[in-house]
Amino acid sequence: MTPPTTTDSDAASAARRERLERAIDAAWPELEAFTLDLHAHPELMFEEHRSAAALVAALERAGFEVETGSGGIDTAFVARHRFGPGGPRVALLAEYDALPELGHACGHNLIATAALGAARALREALVDGAGELLVIGCPAEEGGGGKILLLQAGVFEGVDAALMFHPGSRTMTIRGALAATRVTMRFFGKAAHAASSPELGINALDACILTFNAINALRQHVIDETRIHGIISHGGSAPNIVPEYAEAKFLIRHRRSEEVAALKERGLAAARGAAASVGARVEFEEGLFYAERKVNVPMANRFAAHLEAQGEPVLEAPAVGRVGSSDFGNVSQVLPAIHPYVAIVPEGVSAHTPEFAAASASQAGLRGLRLASVALAATAADLLVDADLLAATRADFGASPAPGGTA
Ligand SMILES: [Zn+2]
Numbered sequence: 035m036t037p038p039t040t041t042d043s044d045a046a047s048a049a050r051r052e053r054l055e056r057a058i059d060a061a062w063p064e065l066e067a068f069t070l071d072l073h074a075h076p077e078l079m080f081e082e083h084r085s086a087a088a089l090v091a092a093l094e095r096a097g098f099e100v101e102t103g104s105g106g107i108d109t110a111f112v113a114r115h116r117f118g119p120g121g122p123r124v125a126l127l128a129e130y131d132a133l134p135e136l137g138h139a140c141g142h143n144l145i146a147t148a149a150l151g152a153a154r155a156l157r158e159a160l161v162d163g164a165g166e167l168l169v170i171g172c173p174a175e176e177g178g179g180g181k182i183l184l185l186q187a188g189v190f191e192g193v194d195a196a197l198m199f200h201p202g203s204r205t206m207t208i209r210g211a212l213a214a215t216r217v218t219m220r221f222f223g224k225a226a227h228a229a230s231s232p233e234l235g236i237n238a239l240d241a242c243i244l245t246f247n248a249i250n251a252l253r254q255h256v257i258d259e260t261r262i263h264g265i266i267s268h269g270g271s272a273p274n275i276v277p278e279y280a281e282a283k284f285l286i287r288h289r290r291s292e293e294v295a296a297l298k299e300r301g302l303a304a305a306r307g308a309a310a311s312v313g314a315r316v317e318f319e320e321g322l323f324y325a326e327r328k329v330n331v332p333m334a335n336r337f338a339a340h341l342e343a344q345g346e347p348v349l350e351a352p353a354v355g356r357v358g359s360s361d362f363g364n365v366s367q368v369l370p371a372i373h374p375y376v377a378i379v380p381e382g383v384s385a386h387t388p389e390f391a392a393a394s395a396s397q398a399g400l401r402g403l404r405l406a407s408v409a410l411a412a413t414a415a416d417l418l419v420d421a422d423l424l425a426a427t428r429a430d431f432g433a434s435p436a437p438g439g440t441a
C-alpha cells in the first residue's frame with residue numbers, strides 16, 4: 035500500500051496547527067477557568083450580559099478591537115483583528131446563552147471558550163496570516179434566533195467563512211440540521227359559568243385541544259422525517275369558568291424549508307377548522323424561520339483532519355434522526371460555514387439534560403474544548419493562509435444544492 039503523499043501545504047498546515055496548539059496550551063489555565071466561570075453563571079437568551087462582557091474583556095486583552103451591541107442587540111459583539119491588507123475575512127462564532135432551569139445544558143460555555151481560545155492563539159501565533167479574523171458574539175441561540183437577527187442587521191456582510199463547534203455525543207463534522215418554524219396560536223372564546231350557564235360560553239380550550247387532535251390526524255399524511263410538536267401554554271384559569279382564552283405553541287420541522295412552509299399552512303388550517311367547529315376565533319403569531327443547515331464539505335474535512343491529527347476519530351453522522359435546528363442554518367445558507375460536533379458525553383446522552391449540563395464542566399467537556407479550540411484555530415489559519423482551501427470552500431458553497439443541504 036502506498037503511503038499517503040505529504041504535500042507542502044499539508045506540512046505547512048501541520049506546522050501551523052502545532053504552533054497554535056502550543057499557544058492554546060500556554061493559555062489553558064485561563065481558558066479552563068473562563069469556561070468553568072461561564073458554566074457557573076448561566077444566563078438566558080438576550081440576558082447574557084455577564085458572559086458577553088467577559089468575552090469582550092478577554093478579547094480586548096488579547097488585542098482585538100471589539101464593537102459591542104452589534105446588530106442592535108445588547109449582548110452581541112464583533113471582535114476584529116487584521117493580519118494584513120486584503121485577504122479573506124474569517125469569523126469564529128461564539129454562543130453563550132443557557133437554558134431555563136438546566137443552566138449550560140447545551141454546552142455553550144464550551145462553544146464560547148473555544149472561539150476565544152482559537153482567536154487568542156491565532157492572534158499570537160499565526161505569523162503568516164493575511165486578511166481579517168472576526169469573533170462574532172451570537173446571543174440567544176436557544177429559541178431567540180440571535181444569528182437570524184444579526185444576519186438581518188448585516189453583521190455577517192463581507193464574511194467569507196464562518197466556523198464554530200458544538201459539543202455532542204458523537205464526534206462528527208458533516209451533519210445537517212432541520213429547518214424549523216414556530217407558531218403561537220391564540221384561541222378566543224367567551225367566558226361563562228361552567229355549571230349554571232354553559233350554553234352562553236364558547237370554549238377556547240376545546241378549540242385548542244381539537245387543534246392538537248387535528249394536527250395528530252395529519253401525522254399519517256405528512257412527508258417522512260417531519261417533526262411537529264406543541265404545548266398548551268394557556269388552558270384557562272379555573273374549572274368553573276368556560277375558558278375564554280387558550281394558547282398553544284408549536285414547532286414544525288423538516289430538513290427542507292419548503293416542506294416546513296407547506297406543513298405550517300396545514301397546521302394553521304387545522305387550527306382554523308378546530309376554532310370554527312366550536313365557534314371560537316384563532317389568531318397566529320409566526321416566529322422566525324430557521325433554515326436547514328448546509329455543510330461546507332472542504333472546511334468540514336479540514337476540521338476533521340485537524341481533529342484526527344490530535345488523535346480524535348471522526349465518525350459518520352447517523353443516516354436519519356437525532357437532529358434539531360439552529361439559527362446557524364441561516365448563516366450556512368448565505369456563506370460557507372461549519373458547525374461540527376466534538377463528543378463530550380457517551381452516545382445516548384442528549385443535550386438539554388442535567389447530564390449534559392454536568393458534562394459541560396467535566397474533564398470530558400474540557401477535553402472536547404481543547405480538541406475543538408485547536409481544530410478551530412488550525413482550520414481558520416488554513417483559510418487565512420491557503421488560497422486553494424478558500425477557493426475550494428467557495429466552489430463547494432456555490433455547487434451545493436440550495437435548500438436541502440448536504441447532510
Ligand atoms: Zn441547545
Ligand SMILES: [Zn+2]
Pocket residue numbers: 140141142175200
Ligand atoms: Zn446548543
